Amino acid sequence: xxxxxxxxxxxxxVAGFILDDLSHEEADRLNQAIAQSPAIASEIxxxxxxxxxxxxxxxxxEPSARLKDKIISAALQSAAVPxxxxxxxxxxxxxxxxxxxxxxxxxIGTSIAAGAVIALGLNQVQLSRQxxxxxxxxxxxxxxxxxxxxxxSELQANQGAIARLSQPGTQIxxxxxxxxxxxxxxxxxxxxxxxxxxxxxxxxGMPKLSDNQIYRLWSVAKPSSAPVYCGQFRQDDSGTAQWxxxxxxxxxxxxxxxxxxxxxTDPITSAGPxxxxxx
Numbered sequence: 001x002x003x004x005x006x007x008x009x010x011x012x013x014v015a016g017f018i019l020d021d022l023s024h025e026e027a028d029r030l031n032q033a034i035a036q037s038p039a040i041a042s043e044i045x046x047x048x049x050x051x052x053x054x055x056x057x058x059x060x061x062e063p064s065a066r067l068k069d070k071i072i073s074a075a076l077q078s079a080a081v082p083x084x085x086x087x088x089x090x091x092x093x094x095x096x097x098x099x100x101x102x103x104x105x106x107x108i109g110t111s112i113a114a115g116a117v118i119a120l121g122l123n124q125v126q127l128s129r130q131x132x133x134x135x136x137x138x139x140x141x142x143x144x145x146x147x148x149x150x151x152x153s154e155l156q157a158n159q160g161a162i163a164r165l166s167q168p169g170t171q172i173x174x175x176x177x178x179x180x181x182x183x184x185x186x187x188x189x190x191x192x193x194x195x196x197x198x199x200x201x202x203x204x205g206m207p208k209l210s211d212n213q214i215y216r217l218w219s220v221a222k223p224s225s226a227p228v229y230c231g232q233f234r235q236d237d238s239g240t241a242q243w244x245x246x247x248x249x250x251x252x253x254x255x256x257x258x259x260x261x262x263x264x265t266d267p268i269t270s271a272g273p274x275x276x277x278x279x
Contacts, residue, residue, distance in 0.1 A: 010040065018047045173257050175276040186276055188259070190217075192251035199231065199251065203239040206276075214264045218271055219247075219254040227258055229268040 013030040016022045022030065034040045175188040188203035199217065209215065214234065218227035230250035233241040245251060262272035 014040065014044050014047055017044060018051050171251075171253070173254075173278045175257060175259060175278045178258075178274040178277050188276060190257060190278075192245075194252050195248070197245040197248055197251055198242065199245050200242045201233065201235070201240070203235050203241075206235060206239065209234055209261075212263055214262055215241075215275065216260050216262050216268075216271065217245075217250070218258040218260065219245075219250040220256040220258065221249060221252075222255055225255075227271060230257075232262070232264070 186205040191200040217230040259276040
């Protein structure tokens, strides 16, 4: 065991024993120290456990086929040679000096601690990422469920309109905003059947009304005819409304349909501001 001085301390002797790097004199000194202080045996065992963990902190390398064959052959030869009985626990076996491993001692504890810290940090980062991914997936799932419920609600609300579309003779009238300001926002489809005064309207973008407002539908039989009152309505949350027209002329192939904004108490002899009209 190569040293800078000839008086190694107890820690150096224990480390040299673990690394199999003691001279005859150093082995004798360590045996004497163990005889005087049995606690050194516990220190040796602690060093041995730390040194045994060192390979787990190093990358695994696959040996070549040639080297693997040599290792297996050496192991078989070693198994065939009888081994002597082990020395007593309090006696340090002597091994000839081979290499100077003294400089490895400080790195053993540091390497093990660093490996544990790195492993713990990686686990925490991975766990944090998994939590974030789970939260993002949960939000996406909730958004999809909300959208699905909305579509189901709209489908259920429009069952009447869908049923009317399947009836022969049903006419579909398209209405758009009457002013440039709302012409691109509000659209509606009105379903009516000649001889049937039931009117179904499915709208998109029509503003919701307050309690003192109402939409009214008007029918124009010919371009030169005066509008005929055809009922009033408020659409539900899905934009659908259905009512019975007071006049059969409202559903008898009108040339144009109009929607105005009125108050519920306004007379039906005059219309309020024009909101939508059919093309």
